[in-house]
Amino acid sequence: MAVHTGEKPFSCSVCSKTFTRKGRLNYHMNVHTGEKPFSCSVCSKTFTRKGRLNYHMNVHTGEKPFSCSVCCKTFTHNRYLNDHMFSHTGEKQFSCSVCSKTFTHKRSLNDHRFVHIGEKPFSCSVCSKTFKKKGNLKAHMTVHTGEKPFQCSLCGKRFGSHSDLKRHMVVHTGEKPFSCSVCSKTFSRKGYLNIHMTVHTGEKTFSCSVCSKTFSQKHILKRHLIIHTRETN
Secondary structure (H helix, E strand, O other): OHHHHOOOOEEOOOOOOEEOOHHHHHHHHHHHHOOOOEEOOOOOOEEOOHHHHHHHHHHHHOOOOEEOOOOOOEEOOHHHHHHHOHHHHOOOOEEOOOOOOEEOOHHHHHHHHHHHHOOOOEEOOOOOOEEOOHHHHHHHHHHHHOOOOEEOOOOOOEEOOHHHHHHHHHHHHOOOOEEOOOOOOEEOOHHHHHHHHHHHHOOOOEEOOOOOOEEOOHHHHHHHHHHHHHHHO
16 A cells, blocks of 8 residues: 555665665665675676666667667667667757766766866776776776677677677678768778778878888788888898
8 A cells, every 4th residue: 555655664774765665675775785686697797686687688688678769779778768869859958067068868977077087987906907987997807807798699709898799780780870971981880980081081190110101091001011021021
């Protein structure tokens, strides 16, 4: 009956937060104890709640049950769908107090603030490399552990991070979402688009350490260096 009356008779002894059900209080207590009794059978990541484990499993299964009613794009979590909807509404309710730049998501604003302060609070315990985001540190750690928990459902290839798996998927889908604003040529990765843009800008950022000749792309510089290698032999 507490659901209908609004009564919350179960109170947390630590922070006094109240709940309608004892089971929800028990779940909540994990916040204070740090206990994470629910473990992923694939990558061993642990969670405080079974529901969060169920959400997490979509990362491994590739299931995306939440669909956008506007563009039909699908998502693993409902919250990702909610975030995505801002791309259609154009709403940007979070504003930077320093430069007034606006963002659709609060976490994007939090990430952006590091641009101004230059802080990188997350440090690798192995090589001391620092990162702005905890997620970036976690992805980096796979370099040291060799762990590759993310597997392609089509070819079985494994990756250290979800972003690497996502980039790999375009090999199968043929998707090229990055388009050149000058000639409309499309690319599967943003990095490839950036390299291509030098064709239009004429920018040559790669310089030969031997003769100082400059090149627009790194692989062209590498080919050029063979000339000097032959000269020394």
